[in-house]
Amino acid sequence: MDVINCHCSKCRRFHGHVCAYTATDRENLVLVQSETLKWFHSTTDETPNVHRGFCSRCGSSLFWDPRGKPRISIAAGALDSPSGLETRGHVWVSQKGDYYSISDELVQHDERFARADT
Numbered sequence: 584m585d586v587i588n589c590h591c592s593k594c595r596r597f598h599g600h601v602c603a604y605t606a607t608d609r610e611n612l613v614l615v616q617s618e619t620l621k622w623f624h625s626t627t628d629e630t631p632n633v634h635r636g637f638c639s640r641c642g643s644s645l646f647w648d649p650r651g652k653p654r655i656s657i658a659a660g661a662l663d664s665p666s667g668l669e670t671r672g673h674v675w676v677s678q679k680g681d682y683y684s685i686s687d688e689l690v691q692h693d694e695r696f697a698r699a700d701t
């Protein structure tokens with residue numbers, strides 16, 4: 584699976600900057616430990632049913648979970664190396680912060696990738 588960088592205002596606030604997400608089919612996600620996993624659900628978020636997972640012990644951002652959809656996004660920075668992943672592009676560039684520029688040659692989308700299952 585590939586990685587996309589999300590520049591939306593929600594991700595930038597939750598992660599402190601752009602978030603790099605990979606994703607997997609929900610049934611393939613196995614949590615070996617989840618005692619400190621907590622979920623944040625914003626009722627003001629324009630994406631209903633999205634819950635953001637984080638570690639209540641260290642504060643790490645971990646998941647973007649659109650409940651009811653077949654796939655769940657995983658913060659790539661939380662994975663052990665080597666991940667085997669490669670960053671493929673940028674989404675929600677229309678909401679990019681004004682304090683940085685995108686200097687790579689990867690594809691940029693003003694909003695999200697047009698995928699029916701994400």
Ligand SMILES: [Zn+2]
Pocket residue numbers: 589590591592593594595675
């Ligand atoms: Zn985002």
